[in-house]
Amino acid sequence: MAEENENIKYDEEFITNSQGKKLFTCRWIPKNTEPKALIFVCHGYAVECSITMRETFTRLARAGYGVYGMDYIGHGKSSGLQGYIPNFDDLVGDCSSFFVSVSERAENRNKQRYLLGESMGGAVLLLLHRKQPTYWHGAVLVAPMCKIADEMKPPQFTIPILKGLANIIPTWKIVPTNDVIDLANKNPEKRQEIRNNPYCYKGKPRLKTAEQMLSVSLDLEKHLHEVSLPFLIVHGGDDKVTDPSVSKLLYESASNTDKKFNLYPGMWHALTSAEPPENMDRVFHDIISWLDERTTSVNVRSEMEEKAKHDRIHLSSDIK
Template sequence: MAQNIVGGIKYEEEFILNSRGLKLFTCKWVPVNQEPKALIFICHGYAMECSISMKDTGIRLAKAGFAVHGIDYEGHGKSAGLHGYIPSFNDLVEDCSNHFTSICERKENKRKQRFLLGESMGGAVVLILHRKKPNYWDGAVLVAPMCKIADDMKPPAVVVNLLTFLCKVIPTWKIIPTQDIIDIAIKEPQRREEVRSNAYCYKGKPRLKTGNELLKVSLDIEQNLQQVNLPFMIVHGGDDKVTDPAISKLLFESASSTDKTFKLYSGMWHALTSGEPLENINIVFSDIIDWLDERAAFGNSRLEREQKGEYDTFPVIQQEKKTILKPGLTAGYL
């Protein structure tokens, strides 16, 4: 296990084996001089990774007092697997669920709140993680989530049908026609070059099976937005050309959660936490950290329900059928 301490933040890296025998890269940022307020599990976007492209996110949240844990998906970053290849989105989510749950269930973490943070495709990962365990997570931050592939990014229907057939025959081929996402996702030219020079970021065309998996999961999420019932915050750029801010607004309106917030930032692009001018990034993180701090300050209502369940199962079942809005927390739209 590699680790270092800089500026009061301890950073650690470790490789783990998933259920399919693949070696996956994991990392974490934790504050050194205080007990973490809560746990945050970050889910990176398609073709990206955690330790470099989400380093600033990890450091900012750790400096705010949170323990931040990340994992590179199969075929992404420093993890094993064919680069840029997602043979099964369900397996990808299962890997995240197993790793994140193993951290939550450690003795020192059992009483801590658990928050998810997903960017772009990572937002889809977060929503599926929530669906797998509806009462396990205490909240989620969705950064330009992939609830639907933007219409101008999606191939025509005839092409989709052809690719769906071909992915059964040549699943790893890189022939899906798409725009250069880096050019339309990242506003700052210097940041674009950093991503292009990052060998752990996949920059080829989407592989056939990968594209098919992303299309299927985006359609699935779009059709089940009402199933989202945990506290969540969505942040989305008004000029995002990769994921559709209108679908984020639809998620906000359709979700059954009573504690939900949607912030739309006029003029910002897709990469809100890394690809904007610094003053914009600071605004986004200020809003995210304020939201997390508010909920962390109210204590662990999930833990209270779980402890009551140890003595009396029936009242907990009744309680979980409704969402209770804590005093002072309201649904908001900006």
């Protein structure tokens, strides 16, 4: 399906992963101009790209970027049991295969490649970077799941029991946690939109899903110093879903020097979709400014190199 909106073109299609499962993909691109760069979006747990994250996609596309997303297995319009992540590595592999296939198309090979990950998508982003440390030109992490906040964890004494059960009854929805929709979204209308969206998972976390997310977050927390790509982190100061102190630790620990951490006092977890308009405007301004600083300088340099090449050809021709 394709649809036109303002100066943006939207397309969606299904692809098949290495296990033969159907995965939903979508893109928002500027209509009448070449994208400044490519942005690949990794969405959060239990949500999806085309509806829940429309604001993020359209704002970035209006700013001149080609924006691509994919619903993970068990999420959105993709195949699989809703809300079920049997293996996080497979999920990351699906993203890697799709994102790289888009990047390697002839029309995209000279474009910069950025990742944007929200919440659990931040963990996906960091694992994509670990998989190909030098492939991505930069990343935007929005309230990344480097550590699950204590408010979202089950009682400590139940964790070993739940881990054991995850291998016996992996799909059961019995993990005792607070309602992530209420904790993440400040805007009541956004909460209702998610509850009314049939492509969003609303049940308790499934045992294997919770075990995989906890395992990944613990692993990432131990390897923050290995992060080496340029990045911007944006995180709400009142986030009760992912821990902003660990985002600060990522900023302090990462081995690169091109890094920035913006903490927004009073903002919640869903700071790009469920805050008051003025708060969302501020966050998107910071994200787009950070991207523009990097892509504009590269595009200007490319134009200068192309002009110099053109001038050399003409000079050589004149000499002959």
